[in-house]
Amino acid sequence: MIPLPPLTRIFLACGATDMRKGFDGLAVLVQQALEQSPHSGALFAFRGKRGDLVKLLWYDGQGLCLFSKRMDRGRFIWPSTPTGTVAMTAAQLSMLLEGIDWRRPERTFTPSLAG
Numbered sequence: 660m661i662p663l664p665p666l667t668r669i670f671l672a673c674g675a676t677d678m679r680k681g682f683d684g685l686a687v688l689v690q691q692a693l694e695q696s697p698h699s700g701a702l703f704a705f706r707g708k709r710g711d712l713v714k715l716l717w718y719d720g721q722g723l724c725l726f727s728k729r730m731d732r733g734r735f736i737w738p739s740t741p742t743g744t745v746a747m748t749a750a751q752l753s754m755l756l757e758g759i760d761w762r763r764p765e766r767t768f769t770p771s772l773a774g
Contacts, residue, residue: 663717668701669752671745673738676705678712682723685716693744697723704752710734713756728756736760 663669672693680688685705686697695701702717713735715726735755738745747761754761 663702663749664700667717667749668699669704669747669749670695670701671704671738671747671755672706673743673745674741675708676714678705678707678714680705680714682716682725685714685725686723689716692742695744702752704755706735706737710737730758733758736762 670693672688676688677684685703688705689695689697689703693703695703697703697716698718700718700720702715705714705716706712711730711734713728715724717724717726735758747755751761
């Protein structure tokens, strides 16, 4: 996981993104489609049409960083709305990058008694 500062805002770009885009193309998409500044310190996540590739764009204070992850099997869980953004927490981003459904994480154990 990327060591993000504690108060970093995280946004998912809803819908599919052209994964041929690099630093500049994604930065323009952040400005025009998401109406945010790519240099604000927020992290922006984009998913490809097939759903197995994610790119993260983040300004770390010195320059833009571009991270990507491709799933060997399965797809990344993504909002079904075609446009807009979804804000999420660092924990939800971590689950998303692991292929876990971050919208409804399943609790596997609930203690019945303390101690």
